[in-house]
Amino acid sequence: MDSSAGQKRRGEAGMAERGGVQSVQRVLDVLEALAAHGGAMSLSRLAQETRLPVATLHRLAGTLVERGYLRRLPDRGYALGFRLAPLGATAHSLIGGQAEAILAGLVDALGETANLAVRAGDSVEYVAQAPSPHRMRMFTEVGRRAPLHSTGVGKALLAAQQDAEIRAVLERTGMSADTVHTRTGVREFLADIALVRDRGWALDDQEQEIGVRCVAVAVFSADQVDPGANVALSVSGPVPRMDDALVERAAGELAAAAGRLGAVLMEG
Structure with missing residues (x-):
């Protein structure tokens, strides 16, 4: 011990x-x-x-x-304690309704579940979701935490950091093999992060859960330099529906939605 x-x-x-x-x-x-x-x-x-x-x-x-x-x-x-309740209510009143509308717009455009996540230390936490209208759909419980290295939102947020900072995170957390597709080597993971930076979006290709693909983008402030409060948006769905064509469409829709949410965060 x-x-x-x-x-x-x-x-x-x-x-x-x-x-x-x-x-x-x-x-x-x-x-x-x-x-x-x-x-x-x-x-x-x-x-x-x-x-x-x-x-x-x-x-x-x-x-x-x-x-x-x-x-x-x-x-x-x-x-x-009870003093936390009004803080949460105030935060929701500032951006909650607008964030929910942005998530609903992604579902309308793409037909798949949309998520809002924030970085919580060395993990990500899902804080809002708009479900897909399909009977077979992805569901992530609000409040659930997940690893940074195996989620689309986690990779999108890590991509805004320097490689040395990412290595430090991975050293602290380890790289659990959540599925057979999860990247568990630092060099391989950093190569994936370089791709995220190059194209502007991250892909979780059955790395967190078998049968699920997820596209994610970080939400940046208006100057497009700093991640806005460590927030990321994602769209997830079953592999048969989330084909490469839908992934490309989702990346574009997410980029536009992230711009709108970034503006909301700056106003708050």
Whole structure:
């Protein structure tokens, strides 16, 4: 079993590679870990998921409890607090309705399921979806997290980073073989990322789930330089319908939709 000191060193190394303020990174790691596990977790499990020493976790959680962003449970665990609810409602009021309309427009144009995802640390999280009208369709539960390296949205977001940053992510997360088609070698993956940068869109060709193809693009700010809040759009469907012709059409529709969503994000 790994020592707490070893966990601490790895956690600090990961935060240094991600950049930013360490204390803020840790607070967000706590909130995201709870959100990813149903909103509540025991103290020991939370320490394991965040790779934080228990003493550090106690201090951070204590402050969050005082501010109402966490609740302390009778078993000494923690749950998300009520102060988070108005934050989510405000964020949705700013872009939620317009984002949903953009997703619905993609479904109307292409007939396949459209998704909105954000980067959540070293994974992606699906935050909105418009389903395909077909009876056989793709469904990704809102709130589900998935690896960066095997998803179209993950590859689209990673393509905006330098190769050294991508290598650091892959070293932290590993490259699980989610299917027989998943790229599990760094060199092969970086070659795929170079292709994403060249053509402007990413393809998950049965790499996350057998029988499913997914086309994705990153959403950029109005100046087309910075990814807009680490957001990506995708369209996914079964392989028989998502042929190469539909993939090409989807790439164009997604690029236009990403431009509209980027403008919305800038307005917010």
